[in-house]
Amino acid sequence: MKKIFVSGLLILSALNVIGQAKSQIAFTAKISNRNSDTLVIKGANNFKQVIPINKKELFAANFEAPKGFYMFSDGVESSNLYLKPNSEVNLTMNAKEFDETIVYKGKGVNESNFLAQYALSNEKFLNEAFTKEATEFASLVETKKKSDLEKIEKGDYDPEFKTALKKSFEEFNQYAVQEYERASLMNKLNGKPSAEFDYENHKGGKTKLSDLKGKYVYIDLWATWCGPCRAEIPYLQKVEEKYHGKNIEFVSVSVDVVKDHDKWQKFVTDKQLGGIQLFSDKDWQSEFIKSYGVMSIPRFILIDPKGNVLNADAPRPSSQELQTKLDALLN
Structure with a gap:
């Protein structure tokens, strides 16, 4: 960034x-x-x-x-x-x-x-x-x-x-x-329990962060209107493929406003986005989003299997630094 x-x-x-x-x-x-x-x-x-x-x-x-x-x-x-x-x-x-x-x-x-x-x-x-x-x-x-x-x-x-x-x-x-x-502020969050979320899942129902305990969680905060966010998608898909079957979940959280909900659904479907695709409850005003002091997107967060923050401002999928970090954690 x-x-x-x-x-x-x-x-x-x-x-x-x-x-x-x-x-x-x-x-x-x-x-x-x-x-x-x-x-x-x-x-x-x-x-x-x-x-x-x-x-x-x-x-x-x-x-x-x-x-x-x-x-x-x-x-x-x-x-x-x-x-x-x-x-x-x-x-x-x-x-x-x-x-x-x-x-x-x-x-x-x-x-x-x-x-x-x-x-x-x-x-x-x-x-x-x-x-x-x-x-x-x-x-x-x-x-x-x-x-x-x-x-x-x-x-x-x-x-x-x-x-x-x-x-x-x-x-x-x-x-x-x-x-x-x-x-x-981000450094102070590292090592502490992450804020919770309970968001709509594109596949149906809702997903909580606590549902994913036991695995590492890599979170991508994005929106359909965000060019830099969309530019990271191909890299994220490659990272997801590389670590498929490993002890990690890839979660994409859209901060699109409510009126763009259908646009988000169509975008995820048309682009065949993988991982867990979620829609935040109050876009930028979601308690989870605010807890990380998010002022711009894309933003990436890495959480450990216990639900603690490993990196509140994690490397982007396009950065080799991310794969170096994940290799150390997962291999």
Whole structure:
């Protein structure tokens, strides 16, 4: 989740272009271990530039775009860039080490290189700072803020870019504090008895968490309208298949509102979703959902055979970390 937010943070800025006049942009990208034969650049006002790979194994295009923030995606991961009038952007990267290998060369690319490094530093900061005590964490947040401000002021960057990034720094700091507090709450839940639920089962009747005692329980909190939730479904299905017959139950709890109940039923049926499919009693206001401080989905929870919380914010099915954890528990 952290990585998703760090990438998405500056997308908030990308919702606003800086200036309306369009200018010519020359863009090329050389991507090793690519995930797709198409690169997509998106921006404000429904801007979308689709760039197919050419015979030289390059993504190359000339297009018009106003100055501002943009996001490029290879269909699996994404990153931000900043386009200025008459920029000549040459991107190189290794898709297997996405953020770590992004390098921009050419004309007008200083801002884009800053964004790539900033996203990487944010992710590293979250991974390291969250292991610290509250006082040290607060100190690290202040130190990072000062360091980011110094870097943006000393660099040769577009004035409007500087203004937008300073706002982004504040957004990131606020997020970091909120996430730290949320993580602290989750850590307090680990090892404690889980809150109970008693939800409608797609196959009929109702299912309680206590019905599953004696087994590990991996819970997926999701909704039919949630794109990132749906993106995890194929990975979850593979995990379910791998651990079929093991001492674990996979439970998906929909937080769709009541008016979308039929939509949920149809979705589960049409997609042939496995595991135990449940519908929460009061969507986001369900006591079980609130007990875990859920503010966004998808969210995953791992509970032990005694009904105690093993991980209140467990790894996603798409993360190898989940299978490593389950292997240790079940094999």
